[in-house]
Amino acid sequence: MPEPETPRRPRLGRSGRLVGAARRRQARRPSGVEDEQALDSTTNEAPAAAVVSSDEHALLTDEVSSAPSRDVRQAQHRPLPTWRRMLRDLVRPSRAQAVMALILCLCAMATVWQVRARASDQAYSQMRRPELVAMLEQLNTNSGQLRDEIRRLETTKRELQTGANTTRVAQEQARKRVQELQILAGTAPAQGPGVTITIADPQGKVSPELLLDAIEEMRDAGAEAIDLNGVRVVASSWLGRGTDGIVVDGVPIEAPYVLVVIGDPQTLEEGARFRGGLVSQAQAPQVGAQVTIRQSDELTITSLHTPKAPQFARPA
Amino acid sequence: MIAIFGLLLGIVLGLVLEPTLPAMLQPYLPIMLVAAMDAIFGAARAYLEGTFVDKVFVVSFLSNVLIAALIVFIGDRIGVGAQLSTGVVVVLGIRIFNNAAAIRRALLRA
Incomplete structure (x- = not known):
């Protein structure tokens, strides 16, 4: 509702009763210009209230908190005093403000x-249920493995400490360690469960890079011993392109490429078959190779790697 | 002025003290905060309408917060905690919007 601008705008509208009182007073006055304003009270309250004397201002502040709702509605029509009141209340400390x-x-x-x-x-609350379940299973497996390892190591420690058959145990440990390292280094034959991956290459487009990727994927999937076309693949093995085909550790090999891998057959096959992995790369139209994977419970790798004595590195 | 200092002090205390919430309270704090927000908006509205009384505010604040927590607590005990807390949040949200509308009208007349 538009309001007439008054040159002097006192604090009003905080108590409608005050306005009412002012209006009554005006009604008692002899007739004049202001009477018209008083009659026109609904739209023109501001001038009516403007004549309120200063003693009634005091009354106004007392009645702030108990103004009835009808007057509140009237109060809302008037411009600005809310802001002014807020500013004044803000700088003046009071109990209400302390409570607030x-x-x-x-x-x-x-x-x-x-x-x-x-x-x-x-981090965890944002994850979905299947992810959480997978993570929990992973952690359970890990903790189970670690607990097994603790038990095994404690047994070893106890046997070594009791001293009765210290030498025998120590020898056995050393022998086991040598065997493990021999398999790892490819200086001993190995047998165990695993997979045989045969890559037929009718178009001759299988590259050394693809075979290297395949070997890396097998290693990621937990391969413990790898044989590629009769060549034992170890940490230092290399693949390259020779004059007429692929070369592994200096030995030329020909298609079909046969990878014999010892490890967990299930995991190894999954490692080869995942989307974008060995199988999908090799069978892509650009390469056109055929991959067959056979799981076996018992594989034997007889090929050996001849280690070269290190030229520079010494045990530290 | 004191009120603004209180707000700032609260933020600073929250940042500095770094308390671990008691596990008992943890599920109910969010709903209590929504209830507190409702009470504060209600207080602002009452102030602008000239009907603010501090004693009423304190009592209504505490009772709202406690009742909100109690509803969710009972809901948890009888197995409808999630639904009840949603319900409480919806109701309090509606109230907050109503209060905000009244505040806006009082301040901007729009």
Whole structure:
């Protein structure tokens, strides 16, 4: 509702009763210009209230908190005094403000705590149920393996400490370690479960890079011994392109390429078959190779790698 | 002025103290915060309408917060905690919007 601008705008509208009182007073006055304004009270309250004397201002401040709702509605029509009142109340300390401060302090503190508490465990709460289940299973497997290892190591430690058959145990440990290292280094034959991967290459487009990727994927999948066309693949093995085909550790090999891998057959096959892995790369139209994977419970790798004595590195 | 200082002090305390929330309270704090927000908006509205009384505010604040927590607590005990907390948040949200509308009208007349 548009309001006439008054040159002098006192604090009004905070108590409609005051306005009412002012209006009554005006009604008692002899007729004049202001009477018209008083009659036109619905749209023109401001001039009517403008004549309120200063003693009634005091009354106005007392009645702030108990103004009835009808007057509140009238009060809302008037421009600006709310802002002015807020500003004045803000700089003047009062009990209500102290109460408000206490409550706001508590709320702000609780909000900050809550936000921080949420932020700290965000990582897991954002994950979906299957992910969480997978993670839990992974952790359970890990902890089971670690617990087994602890038990085994403790047994070893106890046997070594009791001293009765210390030498025998120590020898056995050393022998086992040598065997493990021999398999790892490819200086001993190996047998165990695994997979045989045959890559037929009718178009002759299988590259050394593809075979290297295949070997790396098998290693990622937990391969313990690898044989490629009769050549034992070890840590220092290399693949290259020779004059007429692929060369492994200096030995030329020909298609079909046969990878014999010892490890967990299930995991190895999955490692070869995942999307974008060995099988999908080799069978892509650009390469056109045929991959067959056979799982076996018992494979034997007889090929050996001849280690070269290190030229520079010495045990530290 | 004191109120603003109180707000800032609360934020600073929350950042500095770094408390671990008691596990008992943890599920109910969010709903209590929403109830507190509702009470504060209600207080702002009452102030602008000239009907603010601090004693009423304190009592209504505490009772709202406690009732909100109690509803969710009972809901948890009888197995409808998630639904009840959603319900409480919806109701309080509606109230907050209503209060915000009244505040806006009082301040901007729009």
